[in-house]
Amino acid sequence: MSSKIKLGILGGGGDSLIGVLHRVASSMYDRYEITGGVFNADLQESINFAEEIGIPTNRIYKDLDSLIAEEAKLPEEERMQVVSILTPNFLHFPMAKQLLENGFNVICEKPMTTTYEEAKILDETLKKSQTIFAVTYTYTGYPMVRQMREMIHKGEIGKVQKVDVQYYQGWINPIIHDSEKRANTWRLDPEKSGISCCVGDIGTHAFDMIEYVTGMEVKEILADLNFLYKDNVMDIDGTVLLRFSEFVKGVLRSSQIATGEENNFTVKIYGEKAGLKWEQENPNYLYLLQDGEPMKVLKPGHSYNSELSLNGTKLPPGHPEGIFDSMGNIYKGVAKAIKKEDYHPAEFPTLKDGKRGMNFIEKAIESHQKGNVWVKIDQ
Incomplete structure (x- = not known):
């Protein structure tokens, strides 16, 4: 068998x-x-x-x-x-x-x-x-996202001091301006989609990514969301300010009305010694930024990468890997867990991550509805 x-x-x-x-x-x-x-x-x-x-x-x-x-x-x-x-x-x-x-x-x-x-x-x-x-x-399955995580966790960029994450799409733009279309799209139906469209769909990806790569938990958020039409009750664009601590802060921007954008997910983490930048539309490049140094580009498959990154790399250097590979790495991690094999805790997001994502969605809506005020994320 x-x-x-x-x-x-x-x-x-x-x-x-x-x-x-x-x-x-x-x-x-x-x-x-x-x-x-x-x-x-x-x-x-x-x-x-x-x-x-x-x-x-x-x-x-x-x-x-x-x-x-x-x-x-x-x-x-x-x-x-x-x-x-x-x-x-x-x-x-x-x-x-x-x-x-x-x-x-x-x-x-x-x-x-x-x-x-x-x-x-x-x-x-x-x-x-x-x-x-x-x-x-x-996106947590991408080798260079995993490399970013390991570099941050090992202190290679120093103490994190600024986080900037953007997730821009434009797919809902042709829909939102047509009253009939927006009334018949399940993403804009709270009975099927929940209380949020944009934050619930792609904003939660960005929120999870921030905590995944930095190892830090967001403590408070302030959200300003956009709906475009009074008859549309679901957010389709939003900016969320983030507080990790008194002196570590960030911003999360997500939009589905960024006209012409496809899947522009960009993650930038700045530490006291260096910064790291990754772009989903060019996922094989991790940019290392240092004061007084030329920008360095790290790529998957090389021996300078971490074990976690190499474990999720299927092809030799120079061969592009994409979203199918990223999802495949998550399935691989789950398989190890089911089979009770040794696995890295970062190989797949867990229920805890999903739970924090839901807390973030509800707190973002709450912050906006209360007049764009700071609200605490459950710890």
Whole structure:
């Protein structure tokens, strides 16, 4: 019998980009085999999709209840061991909770839930289930992001004194100016997306990235959000000031109306000795900035990089790696945890990261609604 981890998938059928990303990532290190799931709310659509991508249809289920009930009937060694949740936001919490309560390991898309309260409930559920839970803050899987993290943690740039993170997209610009389109987009529907669009979607990526690379926790935030139209209740742009301590501060800027931008995620961390800069659209370059020195460019695959960075590098120097590789590194880390192998704690984001992300989203909305005031992030 195959020693690969048996993976089930919820959502991600049809032409879903996130579905392709997760399927490719799971196959990257030959650690998983997709055994079934619920790709679509319509059973026949799920079956058709499974046939299209070459998965046996005997473990394609009509819904999550059926999946759990039928998998429980199988011998333990044949059951799905981990389930990836790729559905719209409002389904993340109920699905994740039900899976944890039934002993499954979980890989969940972000935002992990639609409320901070739900995140706290999941945290308690996970403690009881003692399984593995990963949240796919995808960009933490890039080798040069991991190199940035290790350099900061080892003190190579000195004490961090300034953080500047920008995540700009323009995809919602053609939608927001059309009243009919903005009324029929699930990202702008609080019942499906939660209380935030931009901060909840990409702002939470930026927030997690800041804490991931610096090892510091944000203590307080002040948010100023933009909605553009009075009938749109969901933020589509925002600037958030950050306080880590009295003398360490930063700014997080996220926008989905940055006209013409594609996926401009830029992370800049400045320490007392040096600065580091990374850009998602050019992910193989990590820029090292030092007073009185020419800018240095670090690239993946070289022996000067950290073990954590090299562990996530699949190709020789000079061969570009991208978002599929980044997600693949997260799946690889989860596989190690499920198999009880040694792994670095930075190899995949955990439920704690998802929980802090939800706290950040709610506090950003609260700060804005109270008139752009400082509010504390739970520690």
